[in-house]
Amino acid sequence: MSRKDISWCYNFEIMPIDNPNELSERELEILKLVATGVSNKEIAQQLFISQNTVKVHIRNIFTKINAASRTEAAMYAVRIGFVETISPQIQVQDDGMKSEGQGLSTTGGKIPPLEFDQTSKRTGRRQLIRYLGISILVIAVVILGSIYLPKAIGQGNTSSPPTLTPQVQWYELAGPPTPRKGLAVVNYENVLYAIGGDTATEVSGIVEAYDPQTHLWATRALKPTPVSDIHAALIGGLIYIPGGRLSAGMPTDITEVYDPQLDQWTSGFPMPKALSAYSLVVYEGKMYVFGGWDGQQVTNSVYMFDPDNHTWVEISPMPTARSYSGAVLVGNKIYVVGGWDGKIALTVNEVFQPESSNPTSGWSQAPPLHYGRYGMGTVNIADIIFIIGGTTSNDDSTSIAFIPEETDWGQVENPIKTSWQFLGATNIGTRLYALGGIINNVLLDQMWSYKVLFSIVLPILPK
Template sequence: MSNDTLPQLSEREREILRLVATGATNQQIAAQLNISANTVKVHLRNIFGKIGVASRTEATMYAVRSGIVEIASVSSGSTAVLSDSTTSAIDALSDRDAGASASVVTRAVLRPSRSRWLLYTGIAGGVILAFAIIFGLLVMSQGGNSLTAQPTVVPTPQTFISSPSPVWTLHPALPYAQRASAAVSFEGRIFVIGGTTDGGVTGSVWRYDPSSQIWAPLNAKPTPVRDAGAVVLNGKIYVPGGRLADGNITDKLEVFDPALGAWSERRSLPAPRSAYALAAVDGRLYLFGGWDGSKICDDVFAYDPVSDTWERRPSMPTARAYAGASVVDGNIYVIGGEDQSGALTVNEQYAPSKEGDAAWSQRAALPEARSRFGSAALSNLIFVLGGVPEDSPLYYDVRNDGWRAFAVSQTPLGEQPAVAVRDASLFVVSSSRNQSNSPMQELRMLYTVVLPAQ
């Protein structure tokens, strides 16, 4: 299908359609794109109407056939988890697409043909019919009560999505070696804020455009900090707290407006804080634990940008700093970090809608203690990248409550790498020492999508 004959889907609609093809729920799509679940529903209604489908399976098939989701060829070894009858691949990924920084690469495999399904159904129906006749004769011969006929269940093909495989792609490096920075994605671009360089703590702001592969400097943050995080709320980038050049901890909340290229200051934190974990859910900012200049904390602060107010929420069961926080299905997972005894394996789930002890629950611990890593979520997977110690990258599958290691990146990620989510990719700015710049890598997860034949 040529682009000329495609319905006019907006870029946002295409992003949502790509995520639908990976199996993401409305809540997961909303979290990745920083929009509400209701907005996702509205977009999906519009998309389904434009492309003339009625289900997510049909939408996925449309995305594959129209080229909105890229197709990679499937080798015989890569489909070991599938049956022999599901090894026909459709199309192949071109060399140009293989090197592009696309949001998702999806391998699509056809199930058996319709005629084969009919054959299987006919055989199954014959066996069921024979059994029913024999069973009925037995019942009648014993004078049993009449049986109510039950409908025959006919097997129908379903969409199957395999476990993901990682694909690492190098991008142009940040021109300066910068560590302990914050990173976010906004309108398809990556923003890297603050951190420390060979010259000390910096307030620099860099914007990277993956389409043009160009880094551009922007207006610096008024208060240079390191060990801070950033989130996007209502089209603005919020950076709370952090460690100053003199080692003190600040309570300032500074906000960057990408449309104006300008900074402003909002209501200060309830207490100075750095090395915290940070996440955003339903238009609010949540800050977990961290270092206040004298101790490691278990506090949880929530900020409402509309009222410009902070409130304390139920404290973390485990006080820690340098942890990671990621959102899946409206819940925040606070993973790893460190306390006075060293790195931790703890994985605690926070439900913003609940109060008191009910807000927290324990999940599967990290397979190894880790702190000072980069963390972010794609769909139902939470990634742990780099850190101390810098072992293999890991991802946590929220649905299965389990961890898995995967292939290492092309260059070391180092301690406190900056991670941002763009579409269905992670962009990671390495923070290894003794480098003249900070390498940028993109991590995509390659899925095998098995589609029913038409």
């Protein structure tokens, strides 16, 4: 059944505000960032403070403005004029047909501006007031609320509450000088670092840095130990690369640490066991490593590294052993999605809570993938989990996205219309970057980016 949705599309702009609750200058800075949907980790990086300090400030902000969540804080920011909606636009979508405004296409086309019938200005003004009253609430939902992602073909429900659709607008950028797969990609001070991976001839220690302002790549100091099937952790201004697969094909327990300011590598504390093809998340200044391959089998082990006391600790294992999974932090929960168990691609989506009162458990289940997937790029933007590329059990190359408050996964168009495997991905704010990887046994020297925008879908109101 065909379905048409009218979607109001807004740009967001930070404006001068009144300060009725006497927030400090630092608290206003943090509230601004919370209102734009960035995580505590990104706030800490942008303001050069620790994540613990960010948490303290956010608690103080919540107390002063009487908010119980980031959503309420965002609504407060909207209410006092901290976030202004500008340039309202309209888009009509008809499922199964090409969108008139192209707002959900991968071409970045503009959506026609909203025009009112000049013969019914008063009616239009009244309706506009009603729309804006609803949209103020919906704007806050952009941060953490109910976000609708395009579901599988076949949904025909014509009546729905106000919803949001992420618009995917891909742009091809200057690709890395060295094509490779199995690399680590990390953002440090709005510069992307692509580290290690498999080139056409060898396992590499190449480090290349990309500046989005100049669109230029620069070669940095080589990683002393070339490795592939790795991830990177940014902690305290340093980039940690644990383990990885060596040129001989076996994993290593070596951890090496890169200082981007000095362009210098040092040796870190070795992992408890050699691992490659793991997934990795940083939470509260600690590094969590999930699963991977230990040279003999796929493992369900989980290790936490504390850089303050230089210790690795084995903690509650994953319910499902796997390698090449994707891990991402949303709030205070770590989602470990998909993976390879040595035989098949997995659909599992397991959630770990580092602050669980029971240190030997802390695991729960979340909605699984529709089909198995591994070797993908996994990124959190505004508490939306984006999974880009990967090897799938049904050869479907479509990328996907998930809102933790929702019960199902939605689809996101790829810039590449074929299976895209073992790529690197990260974000700078609400802009996602995906690069490298392999397609049809060909290594890529390309990079794509899109800025996650949102289309606000409102139900048609009665006259």
